[in-house]
Amino acid sequence: MERAIAHMDLDTFFVSCEREKNSELEGKPIIIGGGDRGVVASCSYETRFFGVRSAMPIKMAMRLCPEARVIKGDMEMYSQMSHLVTEVIQEKVPVLEKASIDEFYIDLSGMDKFFGCYQWMTEVAEAVKQNTGLPISFALSTNKTVSKIGTGESKPVGRLEIKENNIRTFLNPLSIKKIPMVGSVTFQLLSRLGIKTIQTLSETPVEVVQKLVGNTGTTLWNKANGIDLTPVVPYSERKSISTEDTFTQDTIDIVAMRSILSGMVEKLCYQLRAEKWLVSVVVVKIRYSNFDTETKQYKIAYTSADHTLLKYVYELFKKLYTRRMRIRLIGIKFTGLVHGCHQMDLFEDTEELISLYQTMDKIKDRFGSSSVGRASGLIQ
Known part of the structure; x- marks a missing residue:
């Protein structure tokens, strides 16, 4: 049986929560963070146009986008909204894993015989929007890695299906930075050797990748080839x-x-x-x-x-x-x-x-x- 794994990600979650609370913020450049020496926790797409990114120092972000409005943020509200979204999704899917405050994995394997999985996920996304007011993107594929990369490529408010026979076509032209486990150090190491795209990484002998990045080399090579057998772990809230x-x-x-x-x-x-x-x-x-x-x-x-x-x-x-x-x-x-x-x-x-x-x-x-x-x- 072919696996059907979806990844859902709330679009600019903190910003969307603030806009749901205050509609006057809609369409305006927003930065969520705190203090002159603090960093950007989240930012709207309007600020990203100017190069603002999460984890960037607030001072640098304001130099790039002086018109941005800085909001300190309300983690209590964000947590409550996350719980609400979780409840909405949990009611509609067989197996849910909450990967973070704003992203989820769903295992729909075998459900296509009852109802098309893509249509199913579309209705889940619409239910989230209807019940919470928050925009959410999703991608559907055969494993976690491909679906997560797909969500990132489809945003904002994206809906994407990557079938098994299209996985390599979808992944090949993308930067290796798109692979979830590739950080800045690994990217710099591989790019210095000419390995900048997922296709190049997938075509590099696995033994070479192992020597370059160590024990995680095989996992990284598998992900570049669209292989990821990691299961969706049912969600339970730690108290x-x-x-x-x-x-x-x-x-x-x-x-x-x-x-x-x-x-x-x-x-x-x-x-x-x-x-x-x-x-x-x-x-x-x-x-x-x-x-x-x-x-x-x-x-x-x-x-x-x-x-x-x-x-x-x-x-x-x-x-x-x-x-x-x-x-x-x-x-x-x-x-x-x-x-x-x-x-x-x-x-x-x-x-x-x-x-x-x-x-x-x-x-x-x-x-x-x-x-x-x-x-x-x-x-x-």
Whole structure:
């Protein structure tokens, strides 16, 4: 049975949410982001015409498009709208995977005998628009890679079907940058060797690609040849992420406990960023030697940045620990999660901070989660 995998992507999602709230923004150049030293979280097609792109420093974006209106953004609203879109799609398809806050994979394999898959997806897209007011694009093909590339090529408000016998024709002329796993470093490496189009990459011997890019070479070569057997994983919403530490001996050593909390926050934040989560509620728990357990929490702006979350954790711990009594356990829980944001705080982070955390995460990816960290988390 031929697979039928669709990819759906909400068009300029944050901008569309703002326009749904305020119709006066329709057709105007919009940048979603925060602060002069912040970066662009999202931008309208009107600003992209001038070269503005996501993750670009706000100052540079404003030089390119001085007439753009900068909106700080409302992650709470975007999360609610994402949940609404998810519910609309989930009601109409057999298998749904939520890949991020604004994109989805759908497995319609075998459904064509009941109803044409392309027509099915067209009706799903229309239902999203009707129920939420948000424009959405989709592409339908035999696997995730081709359908995702297809969505990108069809935007805005695109609807595209790439049949199996047309996959190579569709992919061949495109830049290798269109392949989801090709970042700037890989692109620069391959382009220096003359490998700039997907066709050239697909015709390069797989052994050569492996030597050039390492362990991911085979996967990259397969994607260039339109091969991707990755399944659509049914969606389930993660509620929280947490950790706690029970001491071998009850303690009143505040310095040691702050150090442990620092290490906890760092490890949880690394996991958050690896899984592309942002958190909006911070909970700290302590258990005294007499087994009395107390918790406190803060509602915060969405983030996955160590330095931001650690500040709140320290404040909560200070408010919690009010007795002159030994502690046997401390714990942290992050809840109110929203999935799929590649930055730590879309509306507050500076380019320097984002670069710092990305570099640290790459080191941890390669050498282990304990290979680099804050000094405050090592004094134990």
